[in-house]
Amino acid sequence: xxxxxxxxxxxxxxxxxxxxxxxxxxxxxxxxxxxxxxxxxxxxxxxxxxxxxxxxxxxxxxxxxxxxxxxxxxxxxxxxxxxxxxxxxxxxxxxxxxxxxxxxxxxxxxxxxxxxxxxxxxxxxxxxxxxxxxxxxxxxxxxxxxxxxxxxxxxxxxxxxxxxxxxxxxxxxxxxxxxxxxxxxxxxxxxxxxxxxxxxxxxxxxxxxxxxxxxxxx
Amino acid sequence: xxxxxxxxxxxxxxxxxxxxxxxxxxxxxxxxxxxxxxxxxxxxxxxxxxxxxxxxxxxxxxxxxxxxxxxxxxxxxxxxxxxxxxxxxxxxxxxxxxxxxxxxxxxxxxxxxxxxxxxxxxxxxxxxxxxxxxxxxxxxxxxxxxxxxxxxxxxxxxxxxxxxxxxxxxxxxxxxxxxxxxxxxxxxxxxxxxxxxxxxxxxxxxxxxxxxxxxxxxxxxxxxxxxxxxxxxxxxxxxxxxxxxxx
Numbered sequence: 001x002x003x004x005x006x007x008x009x010x011x012x013x014x015x016x017x018x019x020x021x022x023x024x025x026x027x028x029x030x031x032x033x034x035x036x037x038x039x040x041x042x043x044x045x046x047x048x049x050x051x052x053x054x055x056x057x058x059x060x061x062x063x064x065x066x067x068x069x070x071x072x073x074x075x076x077x078x079x080x081x082x083x084x085x086x087x088x089x090x091x092x093x094x095x096x097x098x099x100x101x102x103x104x105x106x107x108x109x110x111x112x113x114x115x116x117x118x119x120x121x122x123x124x125x126x127x128x129x130x131x132x133x134x135x136x137x138x139x140x141x142x143x144x145x146x147x148x149x150x151x152x153x154x155x156x157x158x159x160x161x162x163x164x165x166x167x168x169x170x171x172x173x174x175x176x177x178x179x180x181x182x183x184x185x186x187x188x189x190x191x192x193x194x195x196x197x198x199x200x201x202x203x204x205x206x207x208x209x210x211x212x213x214x215x216x217x218x
Numbered sequence: 219x220x221x222x223x224x225x226x227x228x229x230x231x232x233x234x235x236x237x238x239x240x241x242x243x244x245x246x247x248x249x250x251x252x253x254x255x256x257x258x259x260x261x262x263x264x265x266x267x268x269x270x271x272x273x274x275x276x277x278x279x280x281x282x283x284x285x286x287x288x289x290x291x292x293x294x295x296x297x298x299x300x301x302x303x304x305x306x307x308x309x310x311x312x313x314x315x316x317x318x319x320x321x322x323x324x325x326x327x328x329x330x331x332x333x334x335x336x337x338x339x340x341x342x343x344x345x346x347x348x349x350x351x352x353x354x355x356x357x358x359x360x361x362x363x364x365x366x367x368x369x370x371x372x373x374x375x376x377x378x379x380x381x382x383x384x385x386x387x388x389x390x391x392x393x394x395x396x397x398x399x400x401x402x403x404x405x406x407x408x409x410x411x412x413x414x415x416x417x418x419x420x421x422x423x424x425x426x427x428x429x430x431x432x433x434x435x436x437x438x439x440x441x442x443x444x445x446x447x448x449x450x451x452x453x454x455x456x457x458x459x460x461x462x463x464x465x
Contacts, residue, residue, distance in 0.1 A: 120274055121312035121371075125326035125378060126302035135325060139316040 006187055010178050017174030018195055024091050024170060025157045031096035032156070036103020041133070043108040054104060061101035066162050070094040074166040087168035095163070099156045106148040110141035143211075150207040154200050171195065222249040225382055225413050226271060231280035233266055240266045242437040243280065250381075253414045255424040255445075258434035259460060264417040265309075267434070268386050271415065272304045273297050285381065302330060305375030309387040311367040313359035319346070319370050320355040323377045332378065345373035349403050365396030372403055383407065385416040421465060425449055433457045 001009070042054035061069070074090035077083070085093070114137050122132035164173035175192045179185055226248040233241040240263045248254050256264045269275040270282055273289045281288055285303055287295040314322050323342035327333040333341060346352045349369035359367055368388055375383060385404065389397045401423050408414055408427045418424060424431050424445055431448040433441045433456075441454045452458045 115310075115312070117308060117310055117312035118314060121306075121308060121314070122326075123298075124272055124274060124301060124304070124306035125375070126298045126300075126330055127326055128298055131329055135329065136314050136316065143316075 001182070001184060001187075003187055003191065006182075006184055006191060010188075010191075013178065014171065014174055014192070014195065017169060017171045018199065020168070021157070021160050021170040022199070024088065024095065024160050024163065024168065025153070027092050028095035028099060028160075029153060029156055031092065032099035032103045032152075035096060035100025036107050039100065039104035040107025040111065043104060044111045054108075058101045058104055061098055066094060066098050066159055067165060069098060070163055070166050087163070087166050090166055091160070091163040091168045091170075095156060095159060098159070099152060102152055102155075103149075106145050106152065107141070109148070110145035111137060113144050114140050146207070146211045150204055150211075153207070154204060157200060157203075158196070222251075224248070225250050225252075225285065226415070227281075227283040228267075228271075229281045229283075231267070231270060231282060232278045233263075233270060233275060234278045240437050241270070241278075244434075244437075244439060246432065246439070248382075248413060248415060250413055251411045252429045253408045253412075253416065253427050254430045254432060255428040256415065256417045256432050256434060257419070257421070257424060257460075258440075262434045263437040264434050265386050268384050268415060268417050271382075271384055272301050272306055274306075302326075302332075302378050303380050303382065305372075305378060305380035305383040307368070307371050307375055307383065307385045307388045309390050311359070311364070311371045311391075313362075313367055313370055313374070315359055318356050318358050319351070319362075322359070322370060323374045326374075327377050330378075338377070341377060342373070345376050346370075348376075348406075349373050350399075363396060364392045365399045368392065368396075368400045369403055372400075372407075376407075382413045382415070385414065385418070387417050387419065389418070389420055419464065421449060421461075433460065435460070 039054040039057050042050040043058075045051060070090065073094045074085060074087065078085060118136050118140065119132055122136045123129070127135070160170050161172040163170060164176065167173065171192060175188055179188050182188070224247055226246070228244055228246040231241055231244040232239065244267055246254070256267065258264050266275055270277050270289075271284060273282075277290050281290050283289070284300060287300045289295075289297070289300065314325065317325060320339065320342050323345060324335065324338040327338040327341070328335055332338075343352060343355065346355055349372060351366060351369055351373070354362065354366065354370070359370070362370065372388075388404070389400050392400065397420065401420060404414070404416070404423070405427050416423075416428075426445075428445050430442060431445050432439055433448055433452070433454070435456050441448055441452060441457045448457065449461065452461055
């Protein structure tokens with residue numbers, strides 16, 4: 001069958017799967033951002049204990065492959081606790097824990113790139129550490145962090161494909177199902193690759209436009 | 219000094235960074251309305267001393283009492299409350315880069331619920347008028363010259379209506395032609411009775427505006443007195459030596 005024929009036949013099915021992929025990516029990144037902000041802030045805290053907690057989390061997650069984490073969450077945890085997770089929930093948990101560790105490093109680096117004088121000036125006015133962070137340091141740090149966040153977004157989008165191993169119906173899993181039926185291995189993987197390519201390129205273009213827009217008075 | 223209201227009282231203040239002792243027992247009293255200028259060579263501990271006055275530096279030993287609050291006794295005060303009453307101006311301005319001029323000024327009064335947005339805006343515009351920058355209200359700090367930044371920084375500190383103002387080498391990072399505009403603002407503040415502690419290399423300013431000059435070297439006070447005493451007729455050889463170099 002021609003490329004065109006394959007696209008016509010499987011287009012809707014693959015588009016839905018791409019939708020699932022994006023859903024998984026967005027949800028995971030939202031949670032990853034929360035996790036990353038939390039551990040990133042612990043990491044820049046004055047208190048040694050907080051730094052240690054953040055570093056333990058980051059090291060543990062970075063030291064374990066995503067596929068192992070996904071197996072652990074999807075197969076391991078239910079075995080030990082009796083609580084069965086569906087593939088979407090297990091996928092979101094593993095991806096956001098994974099991306100959260102990298103986000104924590106992005107947040108730490110972003111905050112540390114802001115001149116100490118900004119925090120000192122805010123504190124000297126009587127603002128608390130938290131308010132100074134929220135109103136002065138973080139808004140500037142986020143701007144610095146945007147390119148790295150875009151990068152993490154793309155990595156996470158690609159990492160969703162690993163979750164095909166727990167049967168989540170994202171794009172790679174959908175591709176495998178189609179190929180099992182029609183044996184068009186070469187053409188199907190080419191189509192899937194192009195689908196990823198289009199989505200990722202579009203998203204990174206949008207993100208870059210956004211990055212330019214929020215640069216203040218510079 | 220006896221019948222005046224003491225605003226800052228520093229006793230046997232010591233400050234170390236690791237093994238390096240930067241302040242080796244400082245005793246200073248500043249009364250209401252006084253302008254105290256700290257002079258001395260780089261590395262003498264002037265800036266560190268100033269930063270101890272609002273606890274930006276942790277105090278190693280001794281006591282610093284500001285407005286009746288002992289900064290070394292964490293239990294009897296909230297440091298943020300004490301700082302509301304002490305304005306600080308930095309060498310490198312430290313204007314908030316994510317906020318425009320008027321937002322820089324309004325942030326603290328509004329966040330700390332000292333004023334409504336409306337009041338803070340009105341007060342901010344008054345202060346900008348005072349430092350001659352009303353037309354720059356909506357401009358971001360990156361578009362300002364050094365002198366303009368420093369005047370905004372002064373306005374920002376004043377927005378909290380502090381009783382005390384600390385200046386950490388406010389003109390050292392400025393191009394020479396911009397020093398005057400900043401000193402003028404400070405001079406007006408002093409005239410209006412603000413209690414000020416100023417770390418400076420501007421001997422002219424010290425001579426004209428200071429009620430007292432303190433010469434520091436290697437973490438101790440070498441000599442202190444009126445500008446005439448310290449700058450015109452210094453007694454200590456180290457003071458004489460330093461003044462010969464800078465004048």
